[in-house]
Amino acid sequence: MTATPTSATEDLVRRLRGTVLPAVATPMDRGGVVDFGALRGYAERIAAERIGGVAVWAHTGRGLHLSEPDRLQVLRTWREAVQGPIVAGAGVPRSARASNLREAWDATVAMSVQAADLGADAVMVYPLAQFASRPAGEGEAVRLHERVAEECGLPVLGFFLHGEAGGYPYPPDLIRRLLALPSAAGVKLATLDRAMACQDAIRAARSSGKLAITGEDRMFGPSLMWGADSALVGIAAARVSLTGAVIEAWNAGDYGAFVRASGRLDRFAEATFRDPIEGYVQRMLWAGVWEGLIPEDAAHDPYGPELPVGERDAVVRCLEGLVKEPD
Template identity: 45%
Template sequence: MTSNGTGPRRPAAVARVRDLLRGRVVAATLTPFHADGRIAREAVAGYAAALRRGGAGALAVGAHTGRGGRLQPDDLAVLVSEYADASGLPIIAGLALAPERPVEDAIRLGLRLRAAGAAALLVCPVSGASPADIVRLHERLGEETELPLMAFVLYERASGCQYAEETVAELLTLPWVCGVKLALLDNAVACQDILATARAVDPDALVMTGEDRMYGPSLMWGADTALLGIASALPEWSVAVLDAWTRGDHASFVAASTRLDALGRLTFREPMEGYVQRMAWIAAWQGILPSEVAVDPFGPPLPAGERERLLSAVRALADTPDARLCQSRL
């Protein structure tokens, strides 16, 4: 156990994960699906290697972008192992549970994911759980799995349970909680407040932005690491923003952030859950996923012709030296 004198004593594994991930982009991987919902495992290796080439410093497998809540435990464990082997990168495994399932199920799954090679768990919100139950779940998961945990603050429309500042503060006092990941979509006030709370409670915590529509601002508000669905197809665009901010190159930061914001406007729009399919289309256009498995069988139907319109706009964005000019035409 370790301590910096300002927070709880932390297991050594927590410090290692913080050192591995801080200042890096974690790409939230898509799960390659056939149209009938079967997982296309044969596509994983090439896709994982491409994300690494694009600059991802780690991968999140079975997060919201990968439809982790829809995956069977056996499938999730296999994907964690295969993404780890193919990429050579640290893997954060998504852990999503339905409210009716007991904590023991979460512990069993967490142990399986550790055996599969997960370096940490991204603990997804549990709809309907009380703050005390949420804290106890994280406490027991850490004690039983001995894996670092990222608490996930996901906007309520997607999660059914957006954590309050007070809950986040309590979670960050737990020894195995290494940080918090925010995905509040369009709630800038909550994003700023939770970032400030996290920094005050544990200055050494990983503060991960998952704000695909507020990425640049969330870095300016205090995030130091990113775990992004928008990095599932074009990780280098997200990496460019974080790298420029970290090295203090503000001109490059503004340019890279403007381009990333334009991509966010194209992909994170109503119907919001359609973003997974939109990112899969872009991944296929990039050649990192075969088009026949760039499918989200769980998303909402999208309008006819949206794929062609999306890819035309992304091509224009990629080809335009000044992203602001392209953004003005979206």
């Protein structure tokens, strides 16, 4: 039997359904020092877009790599800028050095409590990939989400994250079990390029009445057609309007506009979400510089792979081409 959702969960589902939440970047220099002046300017620009809220401490913002003081100040900055909901990632920070599963649980819970203390509206629980190989892994994953919600007092989102980013495939039954929790508002799906897994996960989530949140930067339009009803995506860290136009056209039933907007977003995704996939953070920062969101000296991702100059040129050519196209 599905438990009755809490009022906070129901309110969050209502506020997020049909909207885009950018998984925002974190402006840094080459050494990984966060530029908080640049962050404030970036946050103000993103907050002025037509968004449902933002996601901080997520993979795009390198949330698990940030030092604790930087992480806390990042969320404070976004809380000051954004009136809508803030979803904060909660996982095991790189600095925690959790040596066993219990310590990983504790670190995830501690990060969620910090998010709540700083005014976040929900937490998105990073997957613990160790669960995938454990006989009781599904039950442990459910209990982790329960404990996070109990400790921080906020609604939770599940996070089906592809293995290249440190996650593992959530089977449909796990998604159904997670979304049966009263505190669970939905699940974000970031399968990267696994269409069947994405479809199965959306079907499992939709049966709950909770949010099926697409994080499918390379399958954004199709994921809406498969039943996703909101979005939390790194591709919206810059040029938010490209992503927003797709979901707005879909919600309005304007399928001609949906096809055109999807084509534009797909071209941007092809230039930014490509092998090596971890390079997408740097590519999105380059897009942010082109758009005037982030200054050049704060547009570095020290945690991703080195990329050739030609990749930046490709991102810029794509953006320049999209500007010349009619909406």
